[in-house]
Amino acid sequence: MESEQNKPHQRRKRYKGTHPRRYEEKYKELAPEQYPETVAKVIKKGSTPVGMHLSIMVNEIISFLEIKPGQIGLDATLGYGGHTEAMLGCLEKKGHLYALDADPLELAKTKKRLQNLGYDEDILTTINTNFETIDEVAKDAGKFDFILADLGVSSMQIDNPERGFSYKKEGPLDLRLNPLKGTSAAQRLQELDEDELTGMLLENADEPYAELIAKKVMLEIRKGTKIDTTTKLAEIIAAALARIKVPDKEEAIKKSCQRTFQALRIDVNSEYEVLHNFLEKLPHVLAPGGRVAILTFHSGEDRLVKKSFKKYKKEGLYRDVADEVIRPSKEECLQNGRARSTKMRWAIRD
Numbered sequence: 001m002e003s004e005q006n007k008p009h010q011r012r013k014r015y016k017g018t019h020p021r022r023y024e025e026k027y028k029e030l031a032p033e034q035y036p037e038t039v040a041k042v043i044k045k046g047s048t049p050v051g052m053h054l055s056i057m058v059n060e061i062i063s064f065l066e067i068k069p070g071q072i073g074l075d076a077t078l079g080y081g082g083h084t085e086a087m088l089g090c091l092e093k094k095g096h097l098y099a100l101d102a103d104p105l106e107l108a109k110t111k112k113r114l115q116n117l118g119y120d121e122d123i124l125t126t127i128n129t130n131f132e133t134i135d136e137v138a139k140d141a142g143k144f145d146f147i148l149a150d151l152g153v154s155s156m157q158i159d160n161p162e163r164g165f166s167y168k169k170e171g172p173l174d175l176r177l178n179p180l181k182g183t184s185a186a187q188r189l190q191e192l193d194e195d196e197l198t199g200m201l202l203e204n205a206d207e208p209y210a211e212l213i214a215k216k217v218m219l220e221i222r223k224g225t226k227i228d229t230t231t232k233l234a235e236i237i238a239a240a241l242a243r244i245k246v247p248d249k250e251e252a253i254k255k256s257c258q259r260t261f262q263a264l265r266i267d268v269n270s271e272y273e274v275l276h277n278f279l280e281k282l283p284h285v286l287a288p289g290g291r292v293a294i295l296t297f298h299s300g301e302d303r304l305v306k307k308s309f310k311k312y313k314k315e316g317l318y319r320d321v322a323d324e325v326i327r328p329s330k331e332e333c334l335q336n337g338r339a340r341s342t343k344m345r346w347a348i349r350d
């Protein structure tokens with residue numbers, strides 16, 4: 001018999017901990033094809049499964065766009081591809097859909113997902129570009145019979161701490177749609193002065209405590225504090241609002257964090273400028289009778305869309321435009337909290 005002493009030494013397996021630490025290991029929903037029951041349970045509870053995006057107002061959009069087999073369409077904001085999938089369904093394998101996204105990381109994943117569903121390059125062309133280049137896209141594609149733009153960011157981007165979109169999760173303070181290009185939010189804070197930051201918070205998010213927050217951020221930068229993570233910025237916002245007198249301070253701080261992150265995201269991605277450029281080019285890339293639907297998520301975006309649709313209707317480029325915004329149903333908002341702030345506007349090319 002082998003004595004204890006003579007047993008060959010075996011290294012003990014490394015303890016990984018009971019909870020996987022990395023975001024990618026944490027959620028079964030990140031592989032939705034492998035865990036359909038988990039995904040269904042999460043959706044039923046009214047949450048968005050991690051790694052997925054629940055598309056908003058799909059029925060209203062499909063009903064308005066009146067897509068016919070053989071048409072040429074554009075999804076300006078591919079995201080998870082839920083709307084793209086619904087539009088492809090209407091084409092019945094005839095015609096072509098172009099789909100754009102500024103985010104090269106999520107675009108690659110969605111392209112693969114749609115390919116696995118049988119949508120290859122015969123019917124779908126995905127392009128990693130900003131939608132302000134629609135005129136360039138139309139040079140190859142020709143004019144579009146239908147266009148959709150579902151603005152903002154996807155749940156995948158918000159939920160991935162590495163992208164820095166959420167103040168709730170520790171991650172680099174980045175907030176770029178394309179993390180391979182441009183300036184991160186952390187770098188942007190270094191470039192701004194107090195007045196500029198105050199202006200940005202007011203203009204991009206109507207932040208009521210803009211001055212207090214900008215003052216504190218600049219004080220910390222002067223002291224040499226590195227504001228390069230999401231949670232560090234959230235901490236500084238909380239400290240800036242430490243003395244405000246409101247009934248629910250915790251809620252006020254949460255709202256200010258949300259608005260500050262929104263303001264930074266708009267700035268870092270030049271969201272108003274690119275939306276303006278897109279809206280200016282839009283009537284010129286639509287075929288006669290072509291239809292466009294746009295989903296917006298805050299008043300700044302909606303104002304731009306409303307103004308542009310009105311202006312081009314007056315000039316005779318649009319035959320008709322939405323007089324009022326269309327909102328998602330109560331049921332949809334219950335099912336998907338992220339739908340609550342959505343407004344849809346539409347226009348039809350003359």
Ligand SMILES: C[S@@+](CC[C@H](N)C(=O)[O-])C[C@H]1O[C@@H](n2cnc3c(N)ncnc32)[C@H](O)[C@@H]1O
Binds near residue numbers: 078
């Ligand atoms: C709300 S999500 C779209 C979700 C999509 N409709 C779906 O059903 O999954 C918005 C997407 O648009 C992209 N995006 C935002 N602004 C953009 C721009 N200016 N140009 C191109 N893509 C943009 C984001 O990267 C994100 O993936």
